Structures are given as structure tokens and as C-alpha cells.
Amino acid sequence: EVQLVESGGGLVQPGGSLTLSCEASGFSFSGYWMIWVRQAPGKGLEWVANINYGGDEKHYVDSVKGRFTISRDNAKNSLYLQMNSLRVEDTAVYYCARDSGWLQLGYWGQGTLVTVSS
Amino acid sequence: QSALTQPRSVSGSPGQSVTISCTATTSDVNYDHVSWYQQHPGKAPKFMIYDVSKRPSGVPDRFSGSKSGNTASLTISGLQADDEADYYCCSFAGINTMVFGGGTKLTVL
Numbered sequence: 001e002v003q004l005v006e007s008g009g010g011l012v013q014p015g016g017s018l019t020l021s022c023e024a025s026g027f028s029f030s031g032y033w034m035i036w037v038r039q040a041p042g043k044g045l046e047w048v049a050n051i052n053y054g055g056d057e058k059h060y061v062d063s064v065k066g067r068f069t070i071s072r073d074n075a076k077n078s079l080y081l082q083m084n085s086l087r088v089e090d091t092a093v094y095y096c097a098r099d100s101g102w103l104q105l106g107y108w109g110q111g112t113l114v115t116v117s118s
Numbered sequence: 119q120s121a122l123t124q125p126r127s128v129s130g131s132p133g134q135s136v137t138i139s140c141t142a143t144t145s146d147v148n149y150d151h152v153s154w155y156q157q158h159p160g161k162a163p164k165f166m167i168y169d170v171s172k173r174p175s176g177v178p179d180r181f182s183g184s185k186s187g188n189t190a191s192l193t194i195s196g197l198q199a200d201d202e203a204d205y206y207c208c209s210f211a212g213i214n215t216m217v218f219g220g221g222t223k224l225t226v227l
Binding site for chain 1: 148150151153155157162163165168169174204206208210213214215216217218219220221
């Protein structure tokens with residue numbers, strides 16, 4: 001059974017940093033693109049970033065470029081999102097998801113809440 | 119970046135059919151790879167349709183997808199109370215990026 005479990009969310013002040021983790025199981029992690037998606041309170045889904053199998057190709061939504069870094073450790077079956085210079089508008093539930101072809105998201109984690117507030 | 123436009127809300131009575139549209143407003147989306155997600159309040163999204171019209175294993179055939187030109191559609195037939203949820207379309211947007219629609223709230227009357 002495919003499982004994705006996010007962790008690392010919490011309360012952080014504006015300008016601060018946080019690193020999210022997503023532990024994967026039930027599939028060959030190194031064989032799939034992985035994606036981060038977020039959802040601000042009461043808002044819709046927003047693609048944040050994705051990373052290819054080996055971690056050498058990464059893409060970001062414009063609003064997080066230069067502040068967020070997606071990475072992966074295939075030996076640990078884990079995906080990460082390092083978030084720096086956090087803004088109030090980054091407040092959201094962050095989901096990790098597994099690609100099922102052409103960035104169509106067949107499996108999702110339960111999400112982890114990031115709150116940016118002073 | 120690319121944008122996909124959905125109606126903010128749709129509604130229907132039990133047993134009826136509803137259709138949710140998803141219109142691309144830019145030319146760089148790859149509409150051969152549109153997916154749809156169902157999200158109940160407080161839950162993670164669920165994968166409902168991929169490649170415009172294919173259903174993942176376990177998704178009832180009451181859910182169907184189609185496209186015409188730059189508009190993709192999700193049709194839910196035989197509406198049930200549990201279908202009440204938010205629905206999001208999503209498309210591959212070129213150079214290995216993706217974009218979601220704004221979401222549609224389905225109310226079962």
C-alpha cells in the first residue's frame with residue numbers, strides 16, 4: 001500500500017525558516033517524480049514544486065522561487081521542502097504527492113499545517 | 119503562469135447529473151493530461167480522473183471526464199450525498215510544471 005506521511009509543520013514567524021519532510025513507503029520511491037502542493041485556509045489547491053527521480057531537475061511556482069528548495073533522499077525514501085524567508089501568505093496545509101504520469105497525482109499524504117504569524 | 123477556470127459552485131439533486139467545466143485561459147497547458155480531484159472538508163484530495171477521461175482503480179463509473187477544445191469537463195451522474203465536495207481540475211503545463219483550477223464546490227440538494 002502506498003503511504004506518504006508529512007511532518008515538520010508548525011508555527012513560525014515571518015522571515016523564518018522551516019523544513020517539511022515526507023516519508024514514502026509501499027512503492028519504489030526512486031522511480032517517481034514527487035510533488036508538493038499547498039492549500040491556504042479556505043482556498044484552493046496550489047502546486048508548489050516538483051522534483052524528478054534523481055533530484056537533478058526541480059521546478060517551482062513563481063511565488064516561492066528563490067525561497068523554497070525541494071529535495072529528496074532516495075536512500076531514505078524521503079522528500080523534503082526547505083522553506084526560507086517565510087511570509088504570512090505561505091500559511092497553508094502542505095501536501096506531498098506522488099506522480100502517476102504527466103504530473104497527475106495518484107497518491108497524497110494527509111498534509112502538514114504551516115502557520116506563518118507573529 | 120497558466121490558469122484554469124472553473125465555476126465556483128454547482129448543485130444538483132440526488133440521482134441527477136452535474137457537469138463541472140475547466141477552461142484553459144492560456145495556450146501552454148497540455149490538455150491531453152487533465153486530471154480531476156475530489157476533496158471533502160478536512161481531507162486530502164482524492165484522484166478521480168486522469169488523462170482527461172480515465173478512471174483510477176476504485177473510482178465509480180458515475181464519474182466521467184471529457185474535453186472539447188480548451189475546456190475539460192467532469193460529469194457526475196446518479197448524484198449521491200457523499201459526492202458533495204470540492205472538485206479541482208489540474209493540467210500539465212509544459213516544462214514539467216502543473217496548474218490547478220480554482221476549484222468548484224458541489225452541493226447535493
